Amino acid sequence: MADIPDRRARRRAETQDEILGLALGVMAEEGVAGLSMSTVARRLGVQPPSLYRYFPSRTAVYDALFERGQRQYLDAVRRAAEPHPPGLRALGASYEAGAQWIMDNQVLAQLLFWRPVPGFAPSPQAYAPALDIHAHFAGLIRGAVERGELHPDAAGDDGLALAASLIAGLVSQQLANEPDAGCTEGRYTRLVPRLPGVLASVYPPS
């Protein structure tokens, strides 16, 4: 019956995935820090200690979710920018896609961007995509500068920090105050499309 090189490994990976999905559900209901291995085990139809065959600790579950989230988010913002040349348009598309992803994946986003879990710090490999995310936005802003859409200062340290803070601010306000609103209706996230314009008025091309 060895029709597939490693059947067991595949089933194992499936189970791990199922555990992560259930964990997300629990976190959505109980809060990010409210993840309970026992609850996940119950929903999986298994005794709590059996989970430890798949993840060595609760922290490891967080870490796997962290990495998965980083990759999904990076994918979302990259894909959104792809159709455009690097510049303000691409930046706007990335902003919007990022905000959308965050509102659609709130618990994952909290884990990624706000670290609400005492004792959890992402492993270096789980954190790696975060650097790519930063590089992605930096690249778009440099592109906007080269196209004459922004003042060169926008690509400096302060400009990049401000650009990152603009989106972080809208999204964090939206999550804190109106977490159930859709991205396009929320009092805060509906302003996301205006961010490229905000950046341009702060850093008008020379």
Add this chain to the structure above:
Amino acid sequence: MADIPDRRARRRAETQDEILGLALGVMAEEGVAGLSMSTVARRLGVQPPSLYRYFPSRTAVYDALFERGQRQYLDAVRRAAEPHPPGLRALGASYEAGAQWIMDNQVLAQLLFWRPVPGFAPSPQAYAPALDIHAHFAGLIRGAVERGELHPDAAGDDGLALAASLIAGLVSQQLANEPDAGCTEGRYTRLVPRLPGVLASVYPPS
């Protein structure tokens, strides 16, 4: 010995205050959601159940801290604005004082603005000052409009939302990425003094 109307009530209030202080310390070490009644009791030199004479539950401790935080923060931003007439200058001073307070009281700030504790929602009375905070900033922005420092749109829904998001963005980025930096040195919070200028370039007076 009844030299003071209610001696016991005073001692009780002192103990409650001491508990809140110890709780803040534990939260600073273990994370906001890592507050443990048992740890607080140990530090107070008392058995865990005795804490329940002072707070009916762990959630009640969070609630008391929430209210205390709201009041302190409101005080800080109000006091900073006082010397100035309502306008961009006062707004800048409030922004800076608020950012400073948050960086100096990170755990309290997380409790106030990011709700990282599953199952905790502030009671209406603990939440009350939050409305005053909003009104404070709205008043400053209206003042800036009246003084001709900002376009009237700045005092609309979108303008107020953007103004709140600007400071939220810088601070949340600072906390997430460089929590140990001082407010004036941090890559993000050092941009706080520029926020009135940012707002003015987005909403230039007609």
Add this chain to the structure above:
DNA sequence: GAGTATTAGCTAATGGCATTAGCAAAAGCT
């Protein structure tokens, strides 16, 4: 000052949690 009510502490107990140890059955491999 004696008596009474209130308060603040204690210990013991309950039920939940993450995690570890050790065992038994199943699944795959040779």
Add this chain to the structure above:
DNA sequence: AGCTTTTGCTAATGCCATTAGCTAATACTC
């Protein structure tokens, strides 16, 4: 078929929040 690896289980440990019930001290009343 026999061996190894994997996956599940139960039992146990030590933590937690919280409740119940008791005792000593503290303050108030007469």
